[in-house]
Amino acid sequence: MSAESAGIDTTRAHPARVYDVFLGGRGNYPVDRAAAAAALAANPRGHLDVRHNRDFMRRAVTKPAAEYGIRQFLDLGTGLPTGENVHQIAQRPVPEARVVYVDHDPVVLRELVAGLPAGSRVVLTHLTDEPHPEPTRAVQRTYTERGFTFVFRSRAEVERLFGDTPGLVLDAPGVVPVHRWNPGPAPAPPAIAPDAFAALDDIEKIRCRGIDDVTDEDINVYGATGTKV
Template sequence: MSERPAGGMTPINSSVAHPARVYNAWLGGKDNYPVDQEAAELAAAANPGIIPAVRANRAFLGRSVRELVDKAGIRQFLDIGTGIPAADNTHEVAQRRDPGARIVYVDNDPVVLAHAEALLVSAPGGATDYVQADLRDADAILTRARRTLDFSRPVALMLIAVLQYIPDADDPHAVTRALLDELPSGSHLVISHPAADIAAEQVAESMRLYNERADEHAGATPRPHERVTRFFEGTELLEPGVVQLTEWRPDAGTAVHAGPLPMWCGVGRKP
């Protein structure tokens, strides 16, 4: 069963942009408000690489899950920053390869909670669950995830386009470490993150426009390659390392964008 915070669902604030709803607008979805659409359109106008990057990010999620199931034997996924359900969610990709895969989704957006039923339709023999919690609340996430996941066996920690919403003041590297430290050997860390050093001026302007319209607690911070790579400290980076989205183990169906995509991504294995 999905978890709701004490007191019920957090009220939806439609007067400021929210990351999950803006991302949904970039994907062409309808689960967003005018303020989200405005933020999405202005940010994309300032940085034309955003929309192809969002699509490439979704494709990276699919490739990384398939690789982890097929080649690393991973059957458990903790997907934080889930976002509004779209095509090929983590459980759908994983359970196509192994119907017994188990997935826990985590997000702090009440709009995502409203769509949680779509995330809880598991293949027979597998399991899915949804937790409403903030990425910074590792204790709550891990306590609830243990109801579905077996932490004596490897888990893939999926942080797809979410760490940018943790400001430097909250130490996103420590936030990541608090989660990864509780996972057993053989677990994997999967990250994608907006880049501060690819199309830097366009990225900075698009982030400024987004942040002006976002909730004060949902501002975004792009980071350069070196700082994204730091998230993988203590893991063994899988080849080809921290790279642009379409460069991570592309398959024959991977679309190639003509220009640079302003996001870094990578996968690391915990020894």
């Protein structure tokens, strides 16, 4: 089935497909790669936000599956299937784990947590312009020019998402930049010969680079988990 027959507008960039570009996925189109290239030009290390947001998800899913006995996962705001997905991460330590994916979900967090049994974990990441406003807003401008909507929240505002939700307790270490949440080595990038790497464009080179050289100056995404009591 072609993109056109599936009702996909390939003339306008889409946030999920741009995210897929930075993760080295294949579910994107030239217009999405152009948007990613513009963002990369505005902030050459901005791809680390995307990559570390994804690596936070890997750690945040692995921990409740492997340590807390969580067997059912609900992924809200799924985006495009890309590597690795929640079911692949959860089923590595727990093969019987089950995952439901939901996107464009209109339910607010208060309503969502009310339906969870005690002992459930809530995992959240959120964009912020609080630590480094200049590079973050430079990237924002490249996206808003293409019709994307951005909502930034401060650390205090993200903390209120947990504090204002009855029955939800914020876990340690609280709301932190995603690379600071239970940090550990990221998976190694795919091996590639130097001459093959040199032939790639700037966007393609991203998926072949490691992310362990990250600094606090690179990350503009907060991550946190909470427990339903």
